[in-house]
Amino acid sequence: MRATLFVMLIALPAAAVADPMPAIDPGSVPSECAALAQVPPSAKIPQPAIEARIAVASCGAMSRFKGLQMSGPDAAIAALTDAAKPSFALLDTAIAANDPVWSPIASKMKASIYLSMVVRARNSIPPITMQTVGQALADHDQAHAALEPKIKPWLDQSH
DSSP: OHHHHHHHHHHHHHHHSOOOOOOOOGGGSOGGGGGGGOOOTTOOSSHHHHHHHHHHHHHHHHHHHHTOOOOSHHHHHHHHHHHHHHHHHHHHHHHHTTOTTHHHHHHHHHHHHHHHHHHHHHHTSOOOOTTOOHHHHHHHHHHHHHHHHHHHHHHHHTO
């Protein structure tokens, strides 16, 4: 009886450890971020896979954002939304793991990506200069006024 109980207690922690998360699809990772997607094959706990998802999500978003050609605010919103989807999917998986250390970090990274999207969308409107006056200045201000309600959901997610 004692031997059986002892074996059960030894086996319990091994059974209680959750299976590591599935590997990140290498085809969905920008080449400059590929090294970040590597999880040690010896990992028996999900934390290294969660950490890899956060790192790849951050690197991937910045990599995809820098390659965007945005020809105005509406195009910027569409392009940024599409470019962020793979990163948000990785971060949502990391958040859903409910790890006390890594899930809050994933949430902060998601907020940071949203904030980056806001800045990039605002920067899609050409800047003003000292010579921007009259109708050009009014058009600039109107473009920003039209953009702000469109990026408000991103701002709300960035807190």
